[in-house]
Amino acid sequence: MAEAERIIGTPDSPDGAEAEQPERSSGPQGQEGDQARPKGRRRIAVLFTVAAFAYVIDLVSKMIVVAKLEHHEPIEIIGDWLKFEAIRNAGAAFGFGEAFTVIFTVIAAAVIVVIARLARKLYSLPWAIALGLLLGGALGNLTDRIFRSPGVFEGAVVDFIAPKHFAVFNLADSAIVCGGILIVLLSFKGLDPDGTVHKD
Numbered sequence: 001m002a003e004a005e006r007i008i009g010t011p012d013s014p015d016g017a018e019a020e021q022p023e024r025s026s027g028p029q030g031q032e033g034d035q036a037r038p039k040g041r042r043r044i045a046v047l048f049t050v051a052a053f054a055y056v057i058d059l060v061s062k063m064i065v066v067a068k069l070e071h072h073e074p075i076e077i078i079g080d081w082l083k084f085e086a087i088r089n090a091g092a093a094f095g096f097g098e099a100f101t102v103i104f105t106v107i108a109a110a111v112i113v114v115i116a117r118l119a120r121k122l123y124s125l126p127w128a129i130a131l132g133l134l135l136g137g138a139l140g141n142l143t144d145r146i147f148r149s150p151g152v153f154e155g156a157v158v159d160f161i162a163p164k165h166f167a168v169f170n171l172a173d174s175a176i177v178c179g180g181i182l183i184v185l186l187s188f189k190g191l192d193p194d195g196t197v198h199k200d
Helices: 002-008 014-068 098-121 125-147 171-189
Strands: 075-078 082-089 157-163
Touching: 014 082, 014 098, 014 125, 014 157, 014 171, 098 125, 125 157, 125 171, 157 171
Parallel strands: none
Antiparallel strands: 075 082, 082 157
């Protein structure tokens, strides 16, 4: 009975009030730890949801381009300023470095591994979105590298968005660039992937 009164306490008992005090001070810390884990899981879910969305729309767009646009005349979207034109690109994003296809394939795979490792410490929503865009874009172009001709790890990426006076690119390239820009902005703001903010 004495042990029960110590734990529960009574309104008129100073001992009960003193017994409750440590529980109130330690309660928020426990709740903070409990809330951090679900929050981290939610951010990881956002990362992979964004990545899956970017990957799927890139994959579907390339399938449509190969089926309907390849070996056909370009489609004018905004006059000469923007066209859809099917191009096979053996280089990196926007057609750079066509002689290093295998190297770009390895880099893309390394980026995916790094993002997967960062996900374990991810508590920031903006970082989850940025890394998701990078992951989805890298997976989209890596799929082309692996499965398209001329061979495994040497495949040419399907590009089709052709602005005037600019390189032809695809939706995976766009996702990678948008994710990279967002990461630069977050870094300038001092926001880390774990959610902490620093001012250096």
